[in-house]
Every structure is written in C-alpha cells, then in structure tokens.
Amino acid sequence: xxxxxxxxxxxxxxxxxxxxxxxxxxxxxxxxxxxxxxxxxxxxxxxxxxxxxxxxxxxxxxxxxxxxxxxxxxxxxxxxxxxxxxxxxxxxxxxxxxxxxxxxxxxxxxxxxxxxxxxxxxxxxxxxxxxxxxxxxxxxxxxxxxxxxxxxxxxxxxxxxxxxxxxxxxxxxxxxxxxxxxxxxxxxxxxxxxxxxxxxxxxxxxxxxxxxxxxxxxxxxxxxxxxxxxxxxxxxxxxxxxxxxxxxxxxxxxxxxxxxxxxxxxxxxxxxxxxxxxxxxxxxxxxxxxxxxxxxxxxxxxxxxxxxxxxxxxxxxxxxxxxxxxxxxxxxxxxxxxxxx
Amino acid sequence: xxxxxxxxxxxxxxxxxxxxxxxxxxxxxxxxxxxxxxxxxxxxxxxxxxxxxxxxxxxxxxxxxxxxxxxxxxxxxxxxxxxxxxxxxxxxxxxxxxxxxxxxxxxxxxxxxx
Numbered sequence: 347x348x349x350x351x352x353x354x355x356x357x358x359x360x361x362x363x364x365x366x367x368x369x370x371x372x373x374x375x376x377x378x379x380x381x382x383x384x385x386x387x388x389x390x391x392x393x394x395x396x397x398x399x400x401x402x403x404x405x406x407x408x409x410x411x412x413x414x415x416x417x418x419x420x421x422x423x424x425x426x427x428x429x430x431x432x433x434x435x436x437x438x439x440x441x442x443x444x445x446x447x448x449x450x451x452x453x454x455x456x457x458x459x460x461x462x463x464x465x466x467x468x469x470x471x472x473x474x475x476x477x478x479x480x481x482x483x484x485x486x487x488x489x490x491x492x493x494x495x496x497x498x499x500x501x502x503x504x505x506x507x508x509x510x511x512x513x514x515x516x517x518x519x520x521x522x523x524x525x526x527x528x529x530x531x532x533x534x535x536x537x538x539x540x541x542x543x544x545x546x547x548x549x550x551x552x553x554x555x556x557x558x559x560x561x562x563x564x565x566x567x568x569x570x571x572x573x574x575x576x577x578x579x580x581x582x583x584x585x586x587x588x589x590x591x592x593x594x595x596x597x598x599x600x601x602x603x604x605x606x607x608x609x610x611x612x613x614x615x616x617x618x619x620x621x622x623x624x625x626x627x628x629x630x631x632x633x634x635x636x637x638x639x640x641x642x643x644x645x646x647x648x649x650x651x652x653x654x655x656x657x658x659x660x661x662x663x664x665x666x667x668x669x670x671x672x673x674x675x676x677x678x679x680x681x682x683x684x685x686x687x
Numbered sequence: 688x689x690x691x692x693x694x695x696x697x698x699x700x701x702x703x704x705x706x707x708x709x710x711x712x713x714x715x716x717x718x719x720x721x722x723x724x725x726x727x728x729x730x731x732x733x734x735x736x737x738x739x740x741x742x743x744x745x746x747x748x749x750x751x752x753x754x755x756x757x758x759x760x761x762x763x764x765x766x767x768x769x770x771x772x773x774x775x776x777x778x779x780x781x782x783x784x785x786x787x788x789x790x791x792x793x794x795x796x797x798x799x800x801x
Binding site: 464505509510511512547548573574575576577578590591592593594597598599600 | 725726727728729730731732733734737738741743745746775776777778779
C-alpha cells in the first residue's frame with residue numbers, strides 16, 4: 347500500500363486526503379493547528395449564495411471521520427528528505443514518516459491590514475477587516491460603534507493588500523470583490539437603515555452568480571459603488587472616520603464621513619507555504635505562491651517529482667476552485683503512483 | 688451680415704489617427720513606471736492642490752495618452768511637486784518625475800506654442 351503525506355488540513359488537504367483514501371491509498375494529514383478545516387473555520391457565510399460555512403466544514407470533517415486516514419494535529423513539518431522514490435518526513439514532535447508522495451496544501455494567510463497604515467487598522471477604533479466582520483457575523487453580536495451607536499454609514503475598501511506595490515503584492519486576490527458585495531448585502535440586512543458604499547478600482551465578477559449578486563446589491567439593497575481608491579482615513583473626535591478618495595468617474599475628489607470602515611483584505615502565501623517551499627525544495631513565484639510546472643495542464647505538479655500541490659498555496663482561490671484543485675491533485679498523485687509501482 | 692448665432696462646432700470625438708505620440712513616448716521612455724497607471728485616483732484624492740483648484744493627476748495620464756497637449760500644459764502648472772501622490776500610488780509611479788518630464792518636453796510638442 348502506498349503512503350501519501352499531505353501537509354495542511356484545510357479544505358484542499360482534506361479533499362485530497364479523502365479522494366486518495368477512496369482510491370485505496372494510505373494517507374496521513376498533517377495540520378499545524380489544533381483542529382482541521384483551516385481558514386474556513388473563521389468564516390461565517392460563503393459567496394455567492396450565503397451558504398453557511400458549517401455546511402462545508404461539517405461535511406469535510408464527516409469525510410475525515412468516515413474515512414480511514416490519520417490526522418496529526420498541532421504538528422508541523424521540520425524537514426523532508428528524498429531517497430530515490432521515497433520521502434522521509436520529520437515532524438515537529440519528532441515523528442519520522444515514510445511516504446511515496448507528498449501533497450503540499452498549506453494554503454494562504456490573510457494580509458495584515460496594519461501594513462496599510464493610512465487606513466488606520468488597529469489605530470482607529472472603527473476600522474475593521476473583512477475577516478473581523480465574518481467573526482462578528484459568526485458571533486451573532488449586534489454591530490455597534492462609539493457609545494453603542496448603530497452605524498449609519500459604512501464604507502468598504504476593495505483591494506487592501508492586493509494590486510498594490512506598496513504592500514509588495516502585485517497580484518489580484520480574486521475573492522475580495524465578491525466578498526465585499528456579499529458582506530455589504532449582509533450588513534444591509536443587519537442594518538436596513540444604513541447607507542453602504544464600496545470603493546473599488548475594478549469589480550471583477552468572474553465567477554458563476556457573482557455578477558448577479560453584484561446586480562442584486564444595487565437593485566435590492568441600494569449598495570452604492572464608487573470608483574476610486576481611498577488615499578487615507580482619519581479619525582474624528584467622535585470616533586467616526588473621514589475618508590478621502592477620488593470619484594474617478596466624475597473626476598473630482600470626494601470626502602465622506604463614515605461610522606465604520608471595512609477593509610477587504612487579500613491573500614498572501616504566508617509562512618506555512620514558505621516553510622513548505624523550503625522543506626520540500628520546491629520553487630516560489632515572485633508573489634510567494636508556489637510554482638507549478640505549467641499553468642494549464644499541470645497546475646498540481648510542483649518542480650519536484652513526487653511532490654504535488656493543492657489549493658491556495660499555488661494562487662488565491664475560492665472555496666469551489668480549491669475543492670476542484672484538490673480533487674485534480676489526488677488524480678495526479680494517483681497517476682504518479684501507478685507509474686512508480 | 689446678420690448674426691444668426693450659427694458657429695462651426697469642433698468635433699468632440701477623439702480622432703486617434705491624428706494622435707501625436709511623441710510627447711507620450713518621450714515621457715514613457717524616461718519614466719517607464721508611468722506605463723502601469725490603473726486610474727484608481729488615489730493620487731488625486733490626496734493631492735494638496737486638488738482641494739482648491741481643478742487639478743487632477745490621474746487625468747494627466749489620459750490627456751497625455753490622448754494627445755491633449757494644450758490642456759495638459761495649463762493643467763500641469765498647478766502641481767506644487769509635493770509628492771504626496773507618490774506615497775499613495777499603488778503602482779509605485781514616480782509621478783513627480785512625470786510632471787517634470789512633461790514640463791520639460793511639452794513646449795517642443797505643443798503645436799499652439801511652436
């Protein structure tokens with residue numbers, strides 16, 4: 347029986363593990379956190395149809411229970427050594443694992459919004475990120491600002507930490523445009539009297555039902571879209587925020603007072619993926635995401651034989667894309683193992 | 688002659704075939720970072736001059752790319768070269784240098800002046 351070690355227990359890791367177990371292999375999943383499920387555990391609802399995250403995570407966790415593969419939580423990979431067609435993996439709790447193939451599914455990290463100091467995250471009281479907002483939705487708490495006031499006007503800022511030389515990230519994070527539209531609608535449902543604005547550079551509604559949700563946001567929820575990137579935010583004495591942008595379509599500078607500012611933070615390859623790149627000796631792209639052998643037909647193939655890639659360690663990805671990418675990774679591993687039999 | 692109020696109206700269409708790209712090319716050659724402007728307007732939002740007069744850094748890119756050199760020449764005088772726009776620009780464009788280059792070269796290519 348062939349043994350496959352999967353690094354990372356998020357959706358990509360679990361889905362790959364599950365598919366490879368189905369194919370009759372022995373799989374070990376290594377997860378650095380105490381529980382599997384990855385970043386999805388911190389999210390509330392998914393675009394574009396507001397599916398509760400639990401619907402996905404519960405099903406994935408159920409797959410883990412039903413299927414016979416080992417899960418090592420609170421565990422990280424120290425080193426990977428290759429010996430011909432075999433790999434020997436040393437873990438942070440000093441276990442030695444022998445594997446025939448490795449799947450890297452280390453995912454992404456969220457952009458640290460403190461790096462865009464001009465927007466005042468963790469400096470001003472009522473600047474939050476899209477991730478904070480999801481936590482708030484998840485907790486079911488009521489959204490209030492200074493002195494228990496219900497926010498009357500809320501602005502979303504698109505492309506925070508993406509498409510931005512100053513953050514060192516040239517790429518588009520792909521998921522934030524539609525996340526902004528989704529969260530704007532959710533906020534409007536929570537606070538029907540609030541005015542909600544989205545400040546964008548381009549709106550990239552490429553996915554199935556994305557454009558429809560954007561239209562719904564305008565038509566049913568009166569979300570207003572202003573084309574212009576925020577230059578800065580400043581806090582006023584009453585803790586509200588003065589934001590500045592150019593309304594590029596009317597060609598004039600615009601300022602606006604808002605009670606709450608939500609930063610739509612992007613994805614970065616993160617420490618876990620960088621560590622995997624080093625331990626597995628596979629290359630990174632300029633963006634920090636892992637290099638694939640080719641972007642069309644071999645997006646699961648790393649620069650090392652026998653090491654495969656699944657999910658958002660290769661590029662920013664939606665949940666749907668991640669699941670599909672994981673399944674195709676399993677297929678590639680399977681093909682490879684048949685060849686080396 | 689009786690004035691009926693008729694005049695010849697100038698065409699508003701951008702006639703790209705009449706476009707003189709010499710100024711644009713010279714600026715882009717000297718400051719290639721200007722090629723990647725994505726018209727986000729961050730520069731204009733933070734511009735110190737822009738609060739008071741209609742000066743729009745983002746529009747400079749358009750004027751240059753459409754050959755509107757006459758308007759460009761009068762616009763560019765409003766810039767105080769403070770460089771705040773460069774702190775904001777998500778594409779890292781050396782905007783101050785772009786302005787200086789336009790100032791230097793525009794007289795050469797402005798058909799009205801020459």
